[in-house]
Amino acid sequence: MTDTPTLDPDKIKVILATDCGSTTTKAILIQYVDGGYRQTHRGEAPTTVEKPFADVTMGVVNSVTEIGELAGRKLVGDDGRIITPATDTEGCDIYISTSSAGGGLQMMVAGVIAEMTAASAKRAALGAGSIVMDVIAANDGRRPHEQIQRIRDLRPDMILLSGGTDGGTTDKVVQLAELIAPAKPQPRFGSDYEMPIIYAGNNQAQGSVSEVFSEGGFDLQIVDNLRPVLERENLGPARDKIHDIFLEHVMAQAPGYDKLMGWTGAPIMPTPGAVGDILQTVARIQGINVVGVDIGGATTDVFSVFDETFNRTVSANLGMSYSISNVCAEATMPNVLRWVPFDMDERELRNHVKNKMIRPTTIPQTREALMFEQAVAREALRLAYKQHKEFATTLKGVQQQRTVGDTFTQETGGETIVNNMKLDLLVASGGVLSHAPRMHQTAMLLIDAFEPEGITMLAKDSIFMMPHLGVLASVHPKAAEEVFDRDCLIYLGTCVAAAGNVKAGKTAFSWSFNGHSGEIKGGEMDLIDLPLGETATITINPVRGVDLGAGPGKKVEREIKGGTVGVILDGRGRPLALPEERTACQATIQGWIDSCDMYVEEEATAAV
C-alpha cells in the first residue's frame, strides 16, 4: 500500500484531479465555494505516456496548466511539480489521479469452479477496475495443455488465483497453480519484472501453493480467501492487493508514473475502479440503486449497485468504433435497423460500419447517419446490459432453506440481482451518449437499451468526471458526493415506465403532477416538461396488471426530479416489443421519435 499523508477533510478546500486516459489527460479543479464543493474548471491535454515523450507527467502538467490559466490560479510550480498545499492564490490542497493509459490494468483470474470461486475472483478483479483477459477453471471445458497454452499466450499484468473454501479442496487449487507455474506467463511491461500472483483461496492450501511458485519468476502475494465459505464473498482484501500491485508493479513500469505517484495525495486508481467507487459511494449515501454505463470505442463498461452490492462488467467487444462491426454481427443487422424509421441500403450501411471501424474518430455527417449510429448504440448497450445481468448474480453453491410453501416456487442460486423496477438512477457516459446533439436522444437511447421500469432518474456524465470523483471519494466522500450531484451529472429527467400486461391502444396508466394530468395508452410515449432543478410529486394510477413500482394495478405517489429533457412517460410495456413487420416498425419508431422530440430540423443541421 502506498503511504499517503492523512489529510483532515475539513481543511481540503481546493482539489485537483486528473484522469490519464490512453489518448487524453483530463484535469478538473474542485473548490469550496459558497458553503459547498463545486467543480469550477476543467482542462485537457494529450496523454504523453508513449514515445517520444514517454513521461505521463508532461500531459498532466499541460492539462493542469490549462486549468490554472482558466482559474487564474498557479497550480504548477517552477520546478514543474504541482503545488501543494493551497494558498489563497496558488496550489491545491490535494492532488489525485486515476489512470487507464496503456490499456489499463489487465488480469487473468483462476478458480476451481467457474461459477463459484472463479466467478468471485472475476468480480474482485473487475471491481478493482481491471480488464479480465481470461478465466481459468477446473470445469471450463479445456484440457490442461490448452489451459497452459492460453496462459502462455496471455500477457497479463497480474494473476489472481483463488479456489476452495477455507478447509476445502486443496488438490484442485494446487492443480491450478501447477498449470500457471510451468506456463511462466510473461508480464506486459518490464522483462525484469516478476509476474505478480495474488493467492486468495483455501487457507490450508497456502503452503502448497507457495511451494509451487517457489521456483522463481513469480511474486506470490497471499491474502484472505475471497470465498471463505460458499455462502459469503470477501472481495475486499483481494481488491486492495490488486490496487497495491497496480501501483507498485504495473504503474512503476509505465513511463513517468513513479514521478506521478510522488505527487498524488491518494493512491492512483485504475479509471474503471474509481468509477465504481463513486457509484458505490453515491448509492450508499443516498440509499439508492444505481446503474452506470460507459460506452467507448472498443469496450462498454456497465456498473451497478443494487442493495449495496456492486458489480462491474466489461463487454470487450461492444463499442462504437473499433468494435462496431462486432456489435452489428452480434446484434444482427435487422435488430439494429428496427430502431431506424426509414429504409436504408444495407450495403451502404455495411460500408459505413467498416469506415467507422477503421476511422474511429469520425462523427455522423447526416441525420440518417446519426440515427443509424444511435441505433447501433442501442444494441451495444442492450447487449452489454444483458451480459451484466448474467454476471451480477446471487452466489452459486449456497445451501437453500425451504418451507413446504416453496413447493412450486423453488428458485436456483445464481439469479440476477439486477432489478430494473428497483433502479433509481441510470447514469450514462461515453461519446455517443454524452455528445448526442440533443439530450432527448441520450434519454431515449438509455430507455430503449436498458428498459427501466417504474420511476427512474436519467442522467449523464458529460465530461466524464466520475473517475476523478471516485478517487476523491476515498479521501473526501462528502465533497465527492456533492460534486457528483451538482456538477458531474446532468439530469436528463425522469422516466416513468409501465411494466406488465400493457395492451396496445388501451390505457396503461393515468398520471398527474403540477396541475398537469393525462393518460398514457399501451405502446405510446409522451414527454412532459419539468425543468432542471425542479421537483414535483407525481401520482400514477396504473390499470390492472400494469406495475409502476407499487405492484400491479396499485397507485404510486412519488417525488420526481426535472431535467433538461423533462418527464418521459413510457407506456410501451416491458420487455419492449417492436412490430415484426418492417413498415409497421418504422411507423412505431417514428411515433416514439415524434413523441419525445428526439430529432428536430435545427438540431439535425447542428449535428452536421
Add this chain to the structure above:
Amino acid sequence: MRIQAAALLACVLSVTGYAPADIAPPGKVKALNAPDDKGNQVEVYWTPSPNDAVPGAIQGYVIYRHKVETGEGLESIPTEWDPDLFAGSEPIGDVPYGVTEFVDENGEPDTTYLYGVAAVTENEQSSVTLASDLVTPRMEWINKGKIWFLIIMLTISGVLIWFVRHAKKGGEVKVRKIAGLEAVSEAVGRATEMGREVLFVPGILDINDIQTVAGITVLSNVARTSAEYDAQLEVPTARSLVMTTARETVQAAYLGAGRPDAYDENRIYYLTDEQFGYTAGVQGKMVRDKPAACFYMGAFYAESLILAETGNSIGAIQVAGTAMPSQLPFFVAACDYTLIGEEFFAASAYLSGDPEQLGSLKGQDVGKVIATFLLVIGCLLATLAGVSGPEKGSDAEPGAFHTSMQDATDYIKQNILGKEGFMVEADRGSFEETEANTGGGGDQ
C-alpha cells in the same frame, strides 16, 4: 343355478323330442350381430312367452345356439326346433323371466349361427322358437362407441408427432426451467470446492420400479458432471440389480466425459435390502463423511425424512426427486430442490435436450391440458346442473337451463368418457325396438 339345472333338463328333453304343451314358447326371436365388437358378440331379442305375464308361471328363458356348417341342408331357415338336426346343441345361456334379450359373447368371428329361445319352468321347457334369420358375428374396425377416444388419441398423437418433427427441424421447444435439475452442477460444484464427496441415493425399490429407472437417468447426469468437475461420487444401493445398473450408468458417464480413469466401481456398492438397515447405513455414511451434495432420486418411504434431515444437518446441498406423494412434503421442507412427480420423469428429456424426447414431452403436456380442460368443463357443467335443478322433493319442472346443463354433463359422461360415441343411440333393449331400428331385417 336353478335355472341352469332346468335348462339342462330341458335340453335333455328337447333332444329326446319331448316338448310339454302347457308352456307357451316365446313369440318371435331375432338375432343380430352386436355392433362395435371384435366379432364375438351376438345380440338375441325375443317377444315374451304369454306365460311370462303370469307371476311364477315360468322361471325364465334358455338360449340355444347352433353353428351352421356347410352341407347341413340349411338352404332355408327351419321354422321349428328339429331335435335331429340340432342334436348335440346345448343352451349357451339363460335369463330370468321378464328379460327378453341376451348377449352371446362367445361367438366366433365370421361363423354363422342359428339361435333359438325356449321358456322354462323348474322342470319343464317349452318348444324352442328359432330366430327368423341366421346371424354371422363380424368384427368392426372402429368401435363407434369410443369414437371420442379415437379423436383424443389422434389429436394427442398428432400433436406429439408435430412437436417431435418441429424439434428435429431445430424449432424451439420451450420446457420451463426445472430448478432441481439446474442445480445439479451447483451441488456438484459445491462438493468440489469444499473437497467433499457427492452422495447419490437411488431409492429403496428395485430396478423394475419406474422411479428407480428415472433416478438412474438423473444419476447419469450427476456422474457426468462429477467426472467433469473431478468430484468423488458415492452411490450406496439397496438392491443388487440397481447397483449393477448404476455401475454401468456411471461408467458410461465417466467415459462420455472423457474421464474413464476416474471411475471407481467400489464407490457404487450394495448395502442391504432391508429398509431401515439401508437407511442406517447411508445415514452413518453421511454423518461420518459429510458429503457436500446429496441426491435422493427414486422411490422412498419412511426413510425420506431421516435421510433428508441428516443431509440438512450436515450442510449439504440436497436435491430430491420422487413420485411418492406422501414423501414429497418432507423432501420439499428438508431439501434445497425437489423434483415433483412429472418433473422427475421429465428429467431424461430435460437433461439430454434430445429433440425427440423434448417433442414427446411437449406432446404429452398437450394431452394433459386436454384432460384438464375436460375435467374443468365437466366439473363446471355438473355444478351448474346441480345448482340450477329443482329442489329435492319439489314437484317443479326443471328449467331449460338445467336440462341443457344436465344433457351436456350426460354427454361428457356417456359419450366422451363412456361408450355412446358421437350420438346417443336408441336403446335396443326390446324386440319391437330392434325391429324398428333394423327395419325388420336381420343383420346377417
